[in-house]
Amino acid sequence: MSDSDIESVESFRARARAFLAENFSPDDHAGLHLRAGESEEAELAEITRARAQQRMLYDGGFAGVCFPKEYGGLGLTPEHQRALNEETTGYAIPRILQVPTFVPCAAVLLEFGTEAQKLRHIPAILKGEEIWMQFLSEPSGGSDVAGALTTAVRDGDEWVVNGSKIWTTGAWFSDYGLCLLRTNWDVPKHRGLSVFIIKIHQPGIELHRIEMINGSREFCQEFITDLRVPDSDRVGDVDQGWTVGTRWMFHEKNAMGGGSPYVTGSMYDGREAEVGDVVARLLTATGRERDPRALDLVGEGRMLRMARAALSERVATGMGRGVMPDNSAAIARLMTAVVAQRNVTIGLELAGSAAAATLSDDPWAEQGFDFLERQTSGIGGGTTEMARNNISERVLGMPREMTHDKNMPYRDVPKGPPAS
Numbered sequence: 001m002s003d004s005d006i007e008s009v010e011s012f013r014a015r016a017r018a019f020l021a022e023n024f025s026p027d028d029h030a031g032l033h034l035r036a037g038e039s040e041e042a043e044l045a046e047i048t049r050a051r052a053q054q055r056m057l058y059d060g061g062f063a064g065v066c067f068p069k070e071y072g073g074l075g076l077t078p079e080h081q082r083a084l085n086e087e088t089t090g091y092a093i094p095r096i097l098q099v100p101t102f103v104p105c106a107a108v109l110l111e112f113g114t115e116a117q118k119l120r121h122i123p124a125i126l127k128g129e130e131i132w133m134q135f136l137s138e139p140s141g142g143s144d145v146a147g148a149l150t151t152a153v154r155d156g157d158e159w160v161v162n163g164s165k166i167w168t169t170g171a172w173f174s175d176y177g178l179c180l181l182r183t184n185w186d187v188p189k190h191r192g193l194s195v196f197i198i199k200i201h202q203p204g205i206e207l208h209r210i211e212m213i214n215g216s217r218e219f220c221q222e223f224i225t226d227l228r229v230p231d232s233d234r235v236g237d238v239d240q241g242w243t244v245g246t247r248w249m250f251h252e253k254n255a256m257g258g259g260s261p262y263v264t265g266s267m268y269d270g271r272e273a274e275v276g277d278v279v280a281r282l283l284t285a286t287g288r289e290r291d292p293r294a295l296d297l298v299g300e301g302r303m304l305r306m307a308r309a310a311l312s313e314r315v316a317t318g319m320g321r322g323v324m325p326d327n328s329a330a331i332a333r334l335m336t337a338v339v340a341q342r343n344v345t346i347g348l349e350l351a352g353s354a355a356a357a358t359l360s361d362d363p364w365a366e367q368g369f370d371f372l373e374r375q376t377s378g379i380g381g382g383t384t385e386m387a388r389n390n391i392s393e394r395v396l397g398m399p400r401e402m403t404h405d406k407n408m409p410y411r412d413v414p415k416g417p418p419a420s
Contacts, residue, residue, distance in 0.1 A: 009077075009080055016087045026092065046096075050128070051129070053094040054094045054128030055128045058127045063264070065080050066080075067110070071110075072127070085263075088264065093265045098255075098263045098264060100132060101125055105133075108178060108195075108235065117197065130176060134248075137167045138165055139164055143379075147415075148180050151182045155228075157230060159234070171200055175200060176199055180241055185410050188410060189413065191239060192410055195236050207223075208222075212373070213373060250327070254316070256332075256380075257331070257335070258316075259312050259313070279350065280298075283298065286354070315332045327394035330395070336377070340374070348367050348370075355368035
């Protein structure tokens with residue numbers, strides 16, 4: 001399409017503003033995080049609502065802004081997506097479907113999927129018909145996703161999969177998983193991986209929900225036994241899964257940092273507004289409106305959120321223009337975690353000992369649990385330690401960390417503590 005064929009950002013923004021005002025209610029933050037205390041029926045109802053909202057966006061012409069038209073998207077620019085994101089602030093849109101369904105899963109399919117895979121799945125994702133999760137972490141692996149032990153063995157036109165994945169947020173209500181598997185043990189770790197599309201709810205997959213400290217059971221572990229996956233559901237070449245994986249990690253970091261052009265409705269606008277509301281209520285509820293220390297904390301939190309938003313926009317713009325490397329997404333991802341953890345700590349400092357009251361509607365009721373869970377923002381979506389490594393090695397050009405098994409067949413690499 002030529003520039004003259006593309007709707008102007010101003011016109012698109014105006015249409016989005018009118019559409020959202022007519023069709024969406026104010027954001028009560030429901031569904032952004034599945035919290036403790038809700039029944040499974042209530043959580044499923046929230047997911048059903050999110051699917052319907054996504055379909056509403058699709059029917060209204062506001063889904064998949066930067067996805068190609070041939071797969072049901074709009075074929076517009078990141079500037080159009082940014083305008084839509086700004087207009088969605090304050091509205092209850094289906095944020096819970098954006099990550100990881102749209103990013104990284106749909107983004108990976110766009111880059112590496114076959115034409116048949118893209119035609120089958122991307123329109124369904126844009127309509128809210130398919131929710132996707134990423135099957136990466138394993139009980140033995142932590143952040144070293146390339147150390148996957150879950151194995152796929154070829155059997156004709158199928159692959160037989162055995163192993164386990166873990167920390168899959170929301171797998172219990174989702175439809176498909178993008179899965180990194182070990183397909184070759186006789187080459188070094190990063191060279192024997194392949195990526196597959198896996199339907200979650202089918203024989204061969206036993207799914208367990210994991211209870212968190214606050215009672216939430218959104219995380220899942222999957223036990224996979226003799227699952228047969230057709231080769232037509234392989235994404236990318238055999239044993240070249242790390243080529244797919246590096247872009248997979250890029251899209252994930254870009255989303256966590258708030259810079260992905262495929263995410264509708266910033267992951268952080270609603271949350272940052274909510275943080276601000278809680279802080280204001282805490283000041284009033286604790287009678288500290290004139291306390292200099294409390295006001296300093298409020299100012300610090302606001303400054304950090306503003307800095308995070310500005311950094312995210314700068315990094316996204318720089319990568320889009322080609323003046324910053326794609327690995328710069330790790331900068332925004334790191335900043336996001338640092339700001340989130342500090343803001344949760346500020347909430348606890350303002351609430352004080354009242355944060356122990358977790359069963360009331362008071363503004364401090366969640367602060368204690370949020371503080372105990374604060375490290376999750378530095379783990380999910382790739383740890384901050386991995387982000388720092390990425391920045392130092394891939395952005396700043398510092399020497400890579402030394403490893404002794406770089407060229408060793410993976411079956412020969414020790415995978416546990418040495419024998420005593």
